[in-house]
Structures are given as structure tokens and as C-alpha cells.
Amino acid sequence: MSESQIIRTEYSDVMKKSYIDYAMSVIIARALPDVRDGLKPVQRRTLYDMHELGIRYDRPYRKCARIVGDTMGKYHPHGDSSIYEALVVMAQDFKKGMVLVDGHGNFGSIEGDGAAAMRYTEARLAKLTQEVYLADLDKNVVDFGPNFDETEKEPLVLPVRIPNLLVNGAEGIAVGMATSIPTHNLGEVVDAVKAYMMDNEITTKGLMKYIKGPDFPTGGIVVNKDDLAHIYENGQGKIKLRGKVEVEELKGGKKQLVISEIPYTMIGSGIGKFLNDVYHLVETKLTSDITDISNQSSKEGIRIVLELKKGADVENLENMLYKKTRLEDTFGVNMLAVANGRPETLSLKQIIEHHVDFQFELSTRKYRTLLAKEQEKKEVQEGLIKACNVIDLIIEILRGSKNVKDAKACLIRGETENIQFKSKISKKMAAMLRFTERQATAILEMRLYRLIGLEIEALEREHEQTLKNIARYEDLLNNYDSMAELIMSELDEIKKNYGRKRRTKVENAEEAVFEEKKIEEQEVVFLMDRFGYARTVDPSVYERNKEAADQENKYIVHCLNTGKICMFTDTGKMHQVKVLDLPYGRFRDKGTPIDNVSNYDSTEEQIVYICDGEQLRYAKLLFATRQGMIKKVEGSEFLVSKRTIVATKLQDEDALIGVWLVTEGQQAVLRTKGGYFLRFAADDIPQKKKGAVGVRGIRLQKKDELEEVYLFTEGTETKVKVGEREVTLNRLKQAKRDGVGTKSR
Template sequence: MQDSQIIRTEYSDVMKKSYIDYAMSVIIARALPDVRDGLKPVQRRTLYDMHELGIRYDRPYRKCARIVGDTMGKYHPHGDSSIYEALVVMAQEFKKGMILVDGHGNFGSIEGDGAAAMRYTEARLAKVTQEAYLADLDKDIVDFVPNFDETEKEPEVLPVRLPNLLVNGAEGIAVGMATSIPTHNLGEVIDAVKAYMKNDDISTKQLMRYIKGPDFPTGGIVVNKDDLLDIYENGAGKIKIRGKVEVEEMKGGKSRLVITEIPYTMIGAGIGKFLNDVCALVESKKTSDIVDISNQSSKEGIRIVIELKRGADIENLTNMLYKKTRLEDTFGVNMLAVANGRPETMGLKKIIEHHVDFQFEMATRKYQNLLNKEKDKKEIQEGLIKACDVIDLIIEILRGSQSVKDAKACLVSGVTDNIKFKTKISKKMASMLRFTERQATAILEMRLYKLIGLEIEALMKEHDETLAKIARYEEILNNYDSMAQVIIEDLDRLKAEFARKRRTVVENAQEAVYEEKKVEEQEVVFLMDRFGYAKTVDSNTYGRNKEAADAENKYIISCMNTGKLCVFTNTGKMHQVKVLDLPYGKFRDKGIPIDNVSNYDSTQEEIVYLCDSEQMRYARLFFATKQGMVKKVDGNEFQVAKRTIGATKLQADDMVVTVGVICEDQSVVLRTKDGYFLKFSAEEVAEKKKGAIGVRGMKLRKDDEVKEAYLLEEGAEVKVMVGEREVSLGRLKMGKRDGNGTKVRG
């Protein structure tokens, strides 16, 4: 039996090591792009698999399901959804500065519609991907590594000739870090790379003469141009982007705003949210200039139309849209990528430096391989030329040989022992032959038609071309400027074929400032029915419909339209509602659920008290809970800016049953589930802070709990039903707080 060894170690050390291993796996192998090719592993593997499958730009499309399945089975064993999502993004021109995959079918839309299932869509490589990302893979210019099960080989990095990390940007969330790199203009980035190659001491500021700033596929306007230098210097910062707004004049002196470009961050659900935000501005009466809004976007581009009233203040309204909606948004930049096997935040110059180093490394390997091939050709050509000069002797050797081995030995080493010659002179000349192994093999495989005069001339011409290539490749390998010129020529060719005009405008714009229209302060009446639908109406409207309003609504409160309402719930919370957030209108309007304008959740909480915030300022609030705890709190403690706060502290399994305004000359009556009543003076209720539990108001028997609490004015007649009996609370005997109470039978 084999001896086993138990290694004792701290559990925390094992967890620490395991977590670090996991984190590095996510960082290096999944979430972050490599600075050399600007691709994440899933993108690299998908493109390489398409290349292996032969799905070129000039060949028919293939089903995405086939691509995804092949990629998952060979290179990326992390689930089909991640592979397909990566494939879809590489085909969406509104997300990438330059698409890498040519998609056929429904690949989603800028408005957030998802792509069709992979069994319906088809794809093939884009032309730029074939020519600038996957070319020369056969020339051993990048290292290949084993795949996950060591049955295949995959490139460690693709031989990308363009600075893809800048052109297409990147987004990814790793463990403890994230990358967010904006897209840039291909032509500008190539010009910056060329400038760096000509002068590697160039500064970031000088590079920005070529790269003006980000160039998003959705266009838009970058408005903080002065901040870009610091962002590109440090590799992190915030870019402010706005949508492009145009004004169109209509008949009758009316105008409309047309949004033709959106911020890059608004892609997807952001467009629908923008439409909702504009509607909310109208509903909350932040503006009265907007008549209608419609999304008329199509395949031709974005077109969101906002119809305006005659005489609308267009500049003020535009600034409001920038300030109150995502028409102006922030793109957080963090240029984090894997460099030399480690995650690193890099500035613009550093990224270009890594790219150029990678280009020189690839060019060196490429031309060294080409040089070796040409030298091999030169060796064989020289052997064939030499053989043509002594072809009669070679034929005599072949005819006199008993085997190929003997003939080859003679050609390489001059061994003539086993060969019959016609003359001694021939034998002597044969013993002087010294062809190389490759030359001898080529001579033995040479066909007779190669001895035709024209063929010999072609061989001589081919030899001259080979010598010229060798000289050219040696010049490139031994001279920095020559290699740089080759790389620059390649970049110029790619720029001429694939570059496009800049879409995003980069400028310094003024801060969006708008004058908020002041709401005319007036007294309104808040109405909320038993279903939680709330609204406000004019005081006169309420007066005319008082009887119906009192009958139909659970809460009726007079308040100012600029104020707030406080909603106290059985969970001990207080939610604030701005009166302006509630619909104001006709008496018969339905209103909206109060959940919609506050943090109150009708499925989890129950309202026990609702009041005007301003009226509560000069009052004291009384709290009573199910477990019999009572207290009073100064109303000023609830004058807060937060939408939700804890109104009182509760013990386990306790809840608030009553909240109300309390006065010193009142009496408190606590009523329990089992029919016990306790009446005591309000003066006995201790004043506490809102964060306190309070004091015991009543001793409860086992399984009993407080059902209701009443605040009685002196001399007021309040009657409640106990079973079938009507009980007058004012006639109850006055007791002391923390008493047992009296059983009242129905």
C-alpha cells in the first residue's frame, strides 16, 4: 500500500490561495483584454475558430450555433451564452468602433433588443479581421499554446496589426478591478502610432494632436476636452458626453427638438429610460413646453422627436434635458489591460508603446522565417543550377548506381565505390562532387523537362529573385528604419481601406444651466382611497365635492403643493412623498398608487398614519406597538431630507399599531386582542428619541397583544364596539401606565 502524507495547514491560508488563484484566472483568462491584440480570450478564440473553419469574408455565412459549438468544444469551455454574446457584440456596429464579425440576421438593435437565438443567425469574418487580425498565422509570428484539454493548439495572442485596444475599446468586470476603454478613430490612432515610431520620446500631449479624443460609434459630443490630457496621461478619469440636438422649425411658428445622436452610455435600455424621464419632467410640471415625444429611430439612425409649444424657451429646455436626463452622461475611463501577464492601468502612450513593440516582435519573427525559407530555396536553386552544368555526369552516376542511397552518397560525399562509370575521368569528376543533402534530394527528384533551355533560364531568373528577397529581408531585420517603414506601409494600406470619418465631436462646452420654473405655491387637498391611489385637488374642488370625497377616501389632508407628506408604516418606517410628485387635477381622476412616488411598499407594509410634514413640525407624535411599548417623539426629529428613515426602533416580532399627534391634556387608551383596556394620562408617556424603543405602556398576558391605541380629548365621547356591545372610552376608569388593564366583555 502506498504511503499517504497528510499536510496540515491553516484553513484561512488554503482559502486565501484558492481565492487568489480564482481571481487571477478571471482577470487573465476571462475579463480583461491583452494589450497586444486588444481582445479578451473569448473574442480571440471565437475569431480563431472562425478562421480555422474557413468562414472568410468572401465565403458564405455559417450558422452561429456551429461557430459557438466548435469554439466551446475546442477552446472555450465556459458555456455557450458567453461565446454567443461576445460574437454578437463583435458584429454590432453601434457598440464597436470597427466590427470584426459580419453578421447576417437579427443581431439586436441600439434600443436594447437582443439578438435572435444562435440557431437562427449566421456570421462570417469581416474583411478587416481577415486581413489585419488573422493574416500570417501560418508564418509562426505568434506563440501557440495547448487548449484546455491539450488536444488542440490555439494562439496565445492574435497577430493583430492595428491598435485594436484603442480602436474598439473594451469593457470587462474582473475580481476587484474593471476595465472601461472608449473606442477611437482608426485613422487617428494609426497616425499616432506612426508618430510614436518616428519619435519614441513623443509626449501624450503631442500624441493628442493626432488622437483628438474618443470616437464613439453612436457619435455624440465630448464636452470636457480639457480633461482628456489628464485622462490619457493616467489612463483613468471621466468623459462627459452629450447627445446631438437639432432644432427643426415647423408650421405655425412651432419648433421641435430632434435628437440625432445619443451618448454611447445610452445604448440599449437607456433610450427607453430617456423617453420615460422626459415624460416624468412633463408630469411633474418641471416643464410645460413639451407637447409630445416620439421615437422615430430606424436603420438609418437615431431620431427622437420632441414637439414643443409655440414660444418655448429652446435653450433652457435643452439644458434641462442635459441636466435631468441621460442626454448628458459620464463615461468612466479605466484603461486596464493585461501587459506581460499582469493587469496594468496604462496611459495612451504606454498602450501605443506596447502595440509598437508587439508589431516589431511579429515583424522580426515573420521576416526571419521568410529569410530562412528563401535561404533554403537559394540552396536548392544553386544545387540545380550546378547540376545543369554537369548534367551528363549526373545521368551517368544515376545509370551506374544500384540504389538511390548510392547515388545520393556520391552526390553528397563523392563516394563512387558501388557505381559503374564509363570512364575513369567520369569517376574522378564524380568523386569531387559535394552537393548538400537538400541539393542532392532536389536533383534526384528533378524532372527531365527542367533541362529545357527556357526552364533553365526561368530557374536562373528565380534564383536572382531569391537573392533579391534575401537581401531585402536581411535589410529589414538588420535596420530599424527599414522594419519601421514596412510596418508603416502596412498601416497606411489598412488606413486607406478601412478608416472612416470621425463621428464624435470633441469640444469644451459650457456647463448646462437652466432656470427651473418656480411652482406657484397654493393650498391643495391630498386624497387617498383605501386601495392606495392618491392625488391632489384644489381646495375649492374639494369643498364642492366634500361629501363624496369623505365617503370615498381613507386619508384627506390639507397641505401646500410645495410641501411633503409623511407616511408612517407598521414596520416602524417613515416614507416621505413630495406633493408635487402626485398628480394634480380633477376630482374624478383616478390618481396613482402612492408606491410609485415613494419607497413605500404596499405588499410588505401597512400605513398606520399619514400627515403633512410641516404641520408635524410643532407637534409631538405618539407611538404604540403590538407588544405594548409606547413613547412620544418631537416632530422636529422627522424633518429630514431622506425619502425613508426609521421612525422608531422595534423589538423582535413587534410592529407599530398606532401613530398620532399627542397633547398633554389627552388620555391614552390601549386595547388588546383579548379585550383588555387600559386608560392613563398622556403625561405618563415618556418622551424619547425616534431611535428608542420606548417604555412599556401595558402589561400583557400570555399570547395577548395591543390591537389599537386611542388618544382622547378631555370630555370627548369616543365609542368602540366590543363584540356586540358599544363601549364608551371616556367612561373607562383612569389607571396608571404599565398596568394590567381591565377586561371588557362584549
């Protein structure tokens, strides 16, 4: 046994190499499609496995669990969920321009419902997939390579006859890069490919005479037509999408808006989000034109109905929906694919170029294979025809031979030594025979019925057809125009059988502009309970339920509905919430978690002070930290538009214990956890900027910390309860800031 060696190397080099290997594996072998067939490895392997299992479009469905298990065991050892998810997507007609798998059972819905478990669903190949994606695999048209454990062979690419990368689009996130290609209309893509084949110098603009733009399975409207040329030229950009909105007249002069098509980006949870956004518009009184909203979508298609009040401004409301909801959305285009073994961002023309090159390669390999077979057939046919003309001599050779080897030697090389002939003439004729190896084998295997006159005629007709086929194949292989004409005729046939009308409208639309209804300013009361659920109610509602409200809620703030609530936390941050973002209604409504409408995270920080934002305009705030640091800050410094800012700078392991509104002439009392009190004039606290740490307010004893700050006006008796005892603040000895303080007894 040899001794193990320790290889010394730079750790960063090993990490770098390992990460690059991992990244390239994800990019090439997992996340990005190949430009030739437009498929990711998991999709290619799943379709090929279904083909190998014989789950054709004209055969019974098979359980998806069987397909997934077989694919995972033979070709794709990356977990069953990724394979099943890829299979499901290939069967969803609302995600794919052309479905590749015919699914039977619950394969999910456009509204985001997931597919049933793979043990319940069944699938088979779609007719398009069988005839356009998997045909000719037996004709050596693509290279095969070993699978992960080298027990099977799998195609490195499928012989897809259409630009699937454009027709079905692609989505994938790799390491440091992502692809996002929209779906297109099959008929238009076929026409563009033909146009390129007839004129290789055609420009992107020229191709766009055929490909008008993306054609999403959900329909909708592309509203930035003029930007498409730049997107297709560079392979990157943003497509603006809108849903299709129709106005229906109702009885009594009322109208309703019906959304019959949605942007492709709204598939799944986006529909529920859209409904919630519309509810929010109504709740926050941004619009009062909507009286009811209902989702009447079914298998027949999308139908979301917004009932409007009489006299509603329909055009303004439509524009509001485009601006404030995902009824208008953007689709980010990044046409990234694996080309020649490396990831590359491709233009529309480059994708079509790669496709046409691939088609010529497929057809060349196909017809070379077919030509070789026809030439073999021709050789055999010529041998059989020749044999029929001297059949008596061949029978004499066979009867005079002791074994097949001697008979074959005579037929191929004219060797007659080991064969008994009836006459010298026969022997002389036999010595002149020169059949090929293949012809001799065919003659020896020939059945006697082939000697019937009609069979001989059929053989001669077959030979004529074989010669025609050879001439045809040689013409295709030697003549570019003939091959191009054949490819274009095949594309026409595919378009005729599978093409369909465009579903997405492409146009230039004006920017959606709406007049935002001015919200009527009114006073409200902000309520937040100890669990962080917040809401607003009318002041009269609060007054009627004051006792219960004060008991049940941790924070109560009177404010305007057009204002903001400011929340200061122990981490030194200030979070802002628009009052309009909070639900307004009845006293017993639960409210919404404050985390949902702000950047505040209740798992990482605690609120130490809440106030009305408008209250800060002319106020001064006193900040105090656990380590005894204090400062005053102008409240106007916190009148900002950002949702979150740093309200004060903290030292290491320090935390903000509170924020107080402070006025001139007040007295401040600092109390520590250890029971020390320090009283001094609040005017002694210096004013600082919000980004400052502040100054020391009290000298803390070892392991002690500041726990509370009290403010009171001189001359008023102010008592506070500390534990079981009561302390009168105005009786404490007057001192100066930064003292040790006195311990209460």
C-alpha cells in the same frame, strides 16, 4: 492501494488561496483584454475559431450556432450564451468603433432590442479582421498554447496590426476591478502610433495632437475637452458626453428639437429611459414647452423629435434636457488591461508603447520565418542550377544506382562504390559532388520538364529574386529604421483602406444652466389603494367621486403638490415621497406603485401611518410598539431632506404598530391582543427623541402584545368595536401608565 492522508491546515488559508486563484482566473482569463491585441479570451477564441473554420469575408455566411458550438467545444468551455453575446457585440456597429464580425440577420438594435437566437443568425469575419487581426498566423508570429483539454492549439494572442484596445475600446468587470476604455478613431490612432515611433520621448499632450479624444460610434459631443489630457495621462477619469440637438423651424413660427446623436452611454434601454424622463418633465409640469415627443429612429440613424409650443425658450429647454435627463451623461474611463501577464492601469502613451513593442515582435518573428524559408529556397535553387550544369552526370548516376539511397549518397558525399558508370572520368567527377541533403532531395524529385531552356532561365530569375528577398529581410531584421518604416507604411495602408471620418465632436462647453419654472402651488388629494398604487387628483375630482374614492383607497391625504408624503412602517423607518413624483390626473387612472418612487419595499415592511409632511411641522406624534413601548416625538424632527430615515428605535423582535397625532389634554387607551385595556392621560407619556426606544406603556401578560391605541378627549363619548362587542372608552377606569390594565368582559 495506498492509504488516504488527511492534511490539516488553517481553513482561512485555504479559502484565501482558493479565492485568489479564482480572482486571477477571472481577471486574466475572462474579463480583461490583453493590451497587445485588445481582446478578451472569448473574443480571441471566437475570431480564431472562425478563421480555422474558413468563414472568411469573401466566403458564405455560416450559422452562429455552428461557430458558438465549435468555439465552446474546442477553446472556450464557459457556456454558449457568453460566446454568442461576445460574437453579437463584435458585429454591432453602434457598440464597436470597427466591427470585427460581419453579421447577417437580427443582431439587435441601438434601442436595446436583443439579437435573434443563434440558430437564426449567420456571421463571417469582417475584411478588416481577416487582413489586420488574423493575417500571418501561419508565419510563427505569435505563440500557441494547448486548449483546456490539450487536444488543440490556440494562439495566446492574435497578431493584430492596430491598437485595438483604443480603436474598439473595452468593457469588463473582473473581481475587485473593472475596465472601461472608450473607442477612438482608427486614422487618429494610426497617426499617433507613427508619431511615437518617430519620437519615443513624445508626451501625452503631444499624442493628443493626433488623438483629439474618444470617437464613439454613436457620435455625440465630448464637452470637457480640457479634462482629457489628465484622463489620458492617468488612465482614469470621467468624460462628459452630450447628444447632438438641432432646432428645426416649422410652419406657423413653431419649432422642434431633433436629437440626431445620443451619448454612447444611452445605447440600449437608455433611449427608452430618456423618453420616460421627458414625459415625466411634462407630467410634473417642470416644463410646458413640449407639446409632443416621438421616436422616429430607423436604420438610417437616431431621430427623436420634441415638438415645442410657439414662443418656447429653446435654449433653456435644451439645458433642462442636459440636466434632468441622460442627454448629458458621464463615461467613466479606467484603462485597465493585462500587460505582461498582470492587470495594469495604463496611460495613452503606455498603451501605444506596448502596441509598438508588440508590432516589432510580430514583424521580427515574421521576417525571421520568411528569411529561413528564403534561405531554404536559395539552397535548393542553387542545387538545381548546379545540377542543370552537370545534368548528364546526374542522369548517369541515377541510371547506374540500384536504389535511391546509393544515388543520394553519391550526390551528397561523392560515394561511387555502389554505382555503375560508363567511364572512369564520370566516376571521378561523381566523386567530387557535394550537394546538401536538401539539394539532393530536390534533384531526385525534379521533373524532366525543368530541363527546358526557358525553365532554367525562370529558375535563375527566381534565384535572383530570392537573393533580393534575403537581402531585404536581413536589412529589416538588422536595421531598426527599416523595420519602423515598414510598420509605418503598413499602418498607412490600413488607414487608407479602413479609416473614416471622426463622428464625436470634442469641445469645451459651458455647464448647462436652466431656470427651473416655479411650480404653481395647489392643493391635491393623495390616494393609495390596498395594492400600493398611488396618485394625486384635484380636490374637486375627489369630492365628485368621494364615495368611490373612500371605498377603493386605503389611504387618503389632503396635501400640497409641492410637499411630501411621509410613510411610517412597522420596521421603524420613515420614507418620504415628493408629491410631484406621483402621477396627477384623472380619478380612474391607475397610478404608480409607491415602491417605484420611494425606498419603501412592500415585500419587507408594512405601512402603519401616512401623513402630509407639512402636517408634522407643529405636531406631536405618539409611537407605540407591539411590546408595549410608547413615546411622544416632536413632528419637526421628521422634517428632513433624506428619502428614508430611522423614525424610532426598536428592541429585538419588536415592531411599530402605529403612529398617531396627539394633542394636549387627550386620553389614551391601550388595547392588547388578549383583551386588556389601560386608560391614562396622554400627557403622562414622556417626550423623547426619534432615536429613543421610549417607555413601557402597559405591562403585558405572557404571550400577549399591544394591538391598538385609541385617543379621545375627556367628556366625549367614544365607542370602539372589538370583535362582536362595543366598548365605550370614556367609561373605562382611569389609571396610570405602566399598569396591567383591566380585561374587558
